[in-house]
Amino acid sequence: xxxxxxxxxxxxxxxxxxxxxxxxxxxxxxxxxxxxxxxxxxxxxxxxxxxxxxxxxxxxxxxxxxxxxxxxxxxxxxxxxxxxxxxxxxxxxxxxxxxxxxxxxxxxxxxxxxxxxxxxxxxxxxxxxxxxxxxxxxxxxxxxxxxxxxxxxxxxxxxxxxxxxxxxxxxxxxxxxxxxxxxxxxxxxxxx
Numbered sequence: 774x775x776x777x778x779x780x781x782x783x784x785x786x787x788x789x790x791x792x793x794x795x796x797x798x799x800x801x802x803x804x805x806x807x808x809x810x811x812x813x814x815x816x817x818x819x820x821x822x823x824x825x826x827x828x829x830x831x832x833x834x835x836x837x838x839x840x841x842x843x844x845x846x847x848x849x850x851x852x853x854x855x856x857x858x859x860x861x862x863x864x865x866x867x868x869x870x871x872x873x874x875x876x877x878x879x880x881x882x883x884x885x886x887x888x889x890x891x892x893x894x895x896x897x898x899x900x901x902x903x904x905x906x907x908x909x910x911x912x913x914x915x916x917x918x919x920x921x922x923x924x925x926x927x928x929x930x931x932x933x934x935x936x937x938x939x940x941x942x943x944x945x946x947x948x949x950x951x952x953x954x955x956x957x958x959x960x961x962x963x964x965x
Contacts, residue, residue, distance in 0.1 A: 784796075786799065786800060786937070789937040789938055790937065798891075798892075799891055802891060802892040802895050802896075803895055805895075805896075806895040806896050806898060806899040807899070809896070809899045810899040810902045810903060813899070813902075813903040813906075814902075814903070814906060817903070817906060817907065817910070821910070824907075824910075824911065825911060829912070832907075832911060835907070836904060836907040836908055837904075839900045839901075839903045839904035839907065840900070840901070840904040840963065841963075842897075842900050843897040843898075843900035843901045843904060844959065844963055846893050846894075846896060846897035846900070847894070847897050847956070847959070849886075849889075849893055850890055850893050850894045850897065851952060851956060852886060853883070853886040853887065853890050854949065854952065856879060856882050856883045856886055857883060859879055860876075860879055860880065860883055865879065891936070894933070894936065895933075898929060898933060901925075901926065901929060905922065905926055908922065917965055918962060918965045921958055921959075921961045921962035921965070922962045924958045924962075925955060925958040925959045925962050928951060928954050928955040928958055929955055931951055932948065932951040932952060932955050935947045935948040935951055936948055
């Protein structure tokens, strides 16, 4: 009798994320972010009467909190691009501040950002989902702010998809281009 090999069936994400440890982490954070978004949606649904009874200014401030938190998290997530660009720069090796060499600090920041890039991006995306739902359920108007919010959300959807494809080194430039586009859209959205 031959022992059975432990060859599992490939999962959907195994096509995009070949490293099993990374895949397990991403599945965990994707599930966590989905649960947070679902819990938020349930709370919004359960408290819809209270939300609809709020005066308009209080409701707008409440709605903006989700967008502001997501924006702060996205800036942390986006900081991976300039950090990695800085690490590629040859001149970084000799730069010191007082007696401290800068390159090891930048390398540490790069490792930290690489580890938390996807989990924080997924968490902020859950916040954007709640922000969008709150914006839509009460007094939605086709104005400049909401249209740029819709463009930001559509870009974010494709950015997340390209983020998964980036793990196989495919469409790496698309992930960066979409990240820049998303940043422009959400900064315009947040400014008006």
